[in-house]
Amino acid sequence: MxxxxxxxxxxxxxxxxxxxxxxxxxxxxxxxxxxxxxxxxxxxxxxxxxxxxxxxxxxxxxxxxxxxxxxxxxxxxxxxxxxxxxxxxxxxxxxxxxxxxxxxxxxxxxxxxxxxxxxxxxxxxxxxxxxxxxxxxxxxxxxxxxxxxxxxxxxxxxxxxxxxxxxxxxxxxxxxxxxxxxxxxxxxxxxxxxxxxxxxxxxxxxxxxxxxxxxxxxxxxxxxxxxQRRLGAPVALADWWAGVPARPGEAAWAALRGRRLLASAGTGQPARFFDALRAQGLDLDTLALDDHHGHATLPWPATATEVLVTEKDAVKLDPARLAAERPGLRIHVVPLVLQxxxxxxxxxxxxxxxx
The missing domain is CATH 3.40.50.300 (P-loop containing nucleotide triphosphate hydrolases)
Known part of the structure; x- marks a missing residue:
């Protein structure tokens, strides 16, 4: 596959x-x-x-x-x-x-x-x-x-x-x-x-x-x-699944700046997501996946500690599964807000x- x-x-x-x-x-x-x-x-x-x-x-x-x-x-x-x-x-x-x-x-x-x-x-x-x-x-x-x-x-x-x-x-x-x-x-x-x-x-x-x-x-x-399109504030994967609101936008972005992050996207235009994250002042490695990537096997390297994903990817990432397979890995979901x-x-x- x-x-x-x-x-x-x-x-x-x-x-x-x-x-x-x-x-x-x-x-x-x-x-x-x-x-x-x-x-x-x-x-x-x-x-x-x-x-x-x-x-x-x-x-x-x-x-x-x-x-x-x-x-x-x-x-x-x-x-x-x-x-x-x-x-x-x-x-x-x-x-x-x-x-x-x-x-x-x-x-x-x-x-x-x-x-x-x-x-x-x-x-x-x-x-x-x-x-x-x-x-x-x-x-x-x-x-x-x-x-x-x-x-x-x-x-x-x-x-x-x-x-x-x-x-x-x-x-x-x-x-x-x-x-x-x-x-x-x-x-x-x-x-x-x-x-x-x-x-x-x-x-x-x-x-x-x-x-x-x-x-x-x-x-x-x-x-x-x-x-008009913009990124919403990042939210932890488990909180996103539970519907917990994100922190205020600037505070959520500020908490991620200065840390080495991996951005991963299984969308039609992953570079668009990466560019928007960099515009928030984040230091990124990037991983472009095929559109509709299934995540049957987690695609991130073992060295990754924090990953930013789109909502389209988040629906395929069960928090319980992540906790069992990659304990300690932090996943942040970044929504797209379109007006x-x-x-x-x-x-x-x-x-x-x-x-």
Whole structure:
């Protein structure tokens, strides 16, 4: 299993290098990218013509996704959106594919104490962070039907990472872009795009948001509002699992400065996490893991005494297991706090009211 993950990481790194360098290897992949673009356009056309059937739900559907392969921040946007909807008096539920779980075809309602292998790390994080009902399944429409059957008071479905799942009819699409923009502008495998940047909306409303950490969005992207993101205060792993609030932010960061720390991240963009930690004045060694790393074997060297991890990793780290396997090792969980622009929330609420 570890060897397979290492091979996958190596293949992904080689492909990303080809995208960045261009040259002969990238040219050789372009015919496949053109075929991919043709198939994407054909599939979208069949749905528009009604030859492929969309499934409409009795409540509005918001789909959060991205055009570029890899982590652009879809799950943090979903969490922030669900929190904003609840603050506005709506009763949202979440559906997701549940990447990395053992049985992708089965429908499963996520519970706060589920193992991540059963439901996927991101759905488990969304359930723990928002308290909203979450159902996972490869068939998002079937997952949504189950959620509505079990939670009939739900009045809006938020679909995490379902932009290309066109069978689920949607009212609103939120397309997330990060610092990478559209990459080299080519579709997979010659570039990072899953579909064209200017793909038409599959719902009534399509909104673009730029998760660039304050940087200017890359050229050639659709206009949209910028998200504000920051790190929350670090909290001990056992306290995070128990829901104990973190210390005030500056005090928590100050307690870590001047100590040699290891930062570990199994996310789509681990360097983003490391850079944000260094901006807090921390002295770091870093360990970039593959996205959705399972932590079946603890990945840190025996010399590590303090490790900083993301919440996406923390859901796979049982404090009792850590205490038994690595007594004395201190794990600090660092949450990502993302703030949606008020204008985006207002537009979403207006679109929901107009359904």
């Amino acid at each position: 570890a060897a397979a993950a290492e091979d996958a990481r190596g293949a992904a790194a080689r492909l990303e290098a080809i995208w960045q360098r261009g040259g002969a290897a990238q040219w050789l992949l372009r015919p496949l990218a053109l075929l991919h673009a043709t198939l994407v356009g054909l599939r979208r056309g069949l749905y528009r013509a009604g030859l492929l059937r969309r499934e409409h739900l009795p409540v509005p559907v918001i789909v959060v996704g991205n055009r570029v392969a890899g982590g652009a921040g879809k799950t943090p946007v979903t969490i922030a959106l669900v929190e904003a909807l609840r603050a506005a008096g709506r009763r949202p539920g979440i559906v997701s594919r549940g990447h990395g779980r053992s049985d992708l075809a089965a429908l499963h309602e996520v519970q706060p104490q589920d193992p991540a292998a059963t439901c996927g790390d991101e759905p488990l994080l969304m359930r723990r962070r928002t308290g909203a009902p979450v159902v996972v399944g490869r068939d998002r429409a079937a997952a949504a039907r189950q959620l509505l059957a079990r939670h009939p008071d739900t009045d809006v479905i938020v679909c995490d990472d379902g932009l290309q799942h066109l069978r689920l009819a949607r009212d609103i699409e939120i397309v997330v872009f990060d610092e990478r923009g559209a990459g080299n502008g080519w579709l997979l495998p010659a570039g990072p795009l899953r579909e064209p940047v200017d793909a038409p909306p599959a719902g009534r409303v399509q909104l673009a948001v730029h998760n660039t950490g304050g940087a200017e969005p890359a050229p050639g992207l659709p206009p949209g509002e910028r998200l 949606l622009p008020p204008g985006l929330i207002s537009t979403v609420l207006q679109a929901l009211a107009a359904r």
